[in-house]
Amino acid sequence: MNKAxxxxxxxxxxxxxxxxxxxxxxxxxxxxxxxxxxxxxxxGQNPSSYAQAVSKASPAVVxxxxxxxxxxxxxxxxxxxxxxxxxxxxxxPGRKRNDASLGSGVIINPDGYLxxxxxxxxxxxxxxxxxxxxxxxxxxxxxxxxxxxxxxLKIDDDHxxxxxxxxxxxxxxxxxxxxxxxxxxxxxxxxMGIISATGRSQLGINTIExxxxxxAAINPGNSGGALVNAKGELIGINSAIYSESGGSQGIxxxxxxxxxxxxxxxxxxxxxxxRGWLGVEGQDITPALAESFGxxxxxxxxxxxxxxxxPAFQAGLKPGDIITEIDDAPIxxxxxxxxxxxxxxxxxxxxxxxxxxxxSFTTExxxxxxxxxx
Numbered sequence: 001m002n003k004a005x006x007x008x009x010x011x012x013x014x015x016x017x018x019x020x021x022x023x024x025x026x027x028x029x030x031x032x033x034x035x036x037x038x039x040x041x042x043x044g045q046n047p048s049s050y051a052q053a054v055s056k057a058s059p060a061v062v063x064x065x066x067x068x069x070x071x072x073x074x075x076x077x078x079x080x081x082x083x084x085x086x087x088x089x090x091x092x093p094g095r096k097r098n099d100a101s102l103g104s105g106v107i108i109n110p111d112g113y114l115x116x117x118x119x120x121x122x123x124x125x126x127x128x129x130x131x132x133x134x135x136x137x138x139x140x141x142x143x144x145x146x147x148x149x150x151x152x153l154k155i156d157d158d159h160x161x162x163x164x165x166x167x168x169x170x171x172x173x174x175x176x177x178x179x180x181x182x183x184x185x186x187x188x189x190x191x192m193g194i195i196s197a198t199g200r201s202q203l204g205i206n207t208i209e210x211x212x213x214x215x216a217a218i219n220p221g222n223s224g225g226a227l228v229n230a231k232g233e234l235i236g237i238n239s240a241i242y243s244e245s246g247g248s249q250g251i252x253x254x255x256x257x258x259x260x261x262x263x264x265x266x267x268x269x270x271x272x273x274x275r276g277w278l279g280v281e282g283q284d285i286t287p288a289l290a291e292s293f294g295x296x297x298x299x300x301x302x303x304x305x306x307x308x309x310x311p312a313f314q315a316g317l318k319p320g321d322i323i324t325e326i327d328d329a330p331i332x333x334x335x336x337x338x339x340x341x342x343x344x345x346x347x348x349x350x351x352x353x354x355x356x357x358x359x360s361f362t363t364e365x366x367x368x369x370x371x372x373x374x
Contacts (some may be wrong), residue, residue, distance in 0.1 A: 056232030181225025279310020
């Protein structure tokens with residue numbers, strides 16, 4: 001290679017080296033006028049931390065401590081002289097003990113009303129709540145609803161925190177959620193997950209079910225605590241877990257705040273929750289039942305029983321009737337029909353369309369108030 005060629009090659013190599021160094025040291029020099037750098041929008045929320053959401057929601061979440069006086073049942077040999085010799089009179093009939101339990105709750109407004117699960121305060125003789133700032137206050141049970149497993153408590157104090165409630169339509173599968181509560185009594189704890197499903201029902205947990213399912217860990221003691229979104233807004237009241245071991249297995253359930261607020265409002269207004277009732281026991285029409293009845297419809301409810309002197313009984317509904325429509329809307333399932341009736345106000349009429357002995361019939365039934373579940 002002659003000198004001219006060698007000089008040209010060396011010049012090219014020097015130029016390439018200089019360009020690489022400039023890119024590495026001054027990368028901003030390569031930006032074109034008006035070019036935009038792609039950024040992930042987090043709406044002001046750092047995706048690596050949810051501290052802001054927790055600080056917003058956590059003050060309204062309380063620890064609940066309950067105690068119940070229990071009469072002990074002594075063994076049959078308690079009166080044996082040898083037993084008395086070793087254990088004394090403490091084991092004699094009439095001895096009582098206090099059983100304590102733990103749970104969580106959410107202050108729902110500055111007037112001091114709290115939401116929690118009914119099973120957290122069931123049969124409690126004494127209820128105390130501890131706020132995040134360390135205050136310990138006595139709580140009174142205002143009312144409860146066994147069918148949704150919700151209870152309303154009342155505390156009296158100043159400067160009580162309250163949560164920000166999410167919009168009812170701000171709930172989507174895949175949203176990040178945080179469960180805040182007091183699992184196992186270790187203290188305020190936060191776990192993270194996503195919404196796995198909405199509208200979960202027919203799980204056999206409560207009579208009225210419309211659960212938010214999440215994989216955020218909900219352990220014993222979390223019951224009654226808050227489920228919040230990534231903005232720290234309240235979306236549900238933690239209620240139950242699916243578990244074969246007693247610990248979280250990634251399937252937890254929370255009661256939507258819209259349902260919880262409706263229960264709260266009815267308890268404050270009426271002292272209990274008012275639901276519609278027809279006095280009918282029904283079951284879904286299965287393919288086998290449809291074939292036996294000679295039906296071509298896929299969705300209907302078979303009347304399995306009618307409460308004597310109840311609204312349906314007085315309207316002439318009979319066991320064996322097949323209900324195909326309620327208020328001119330097709331039946332989806334027995335559970336959906338039950339929920340629809342429960343939402344009706346006592347005193348209203350509902351139109352029932354169905355089949356009896358192969359012939360169609362229509363009747364109107366006066367809705368009554370659903371008897372309290374004991």
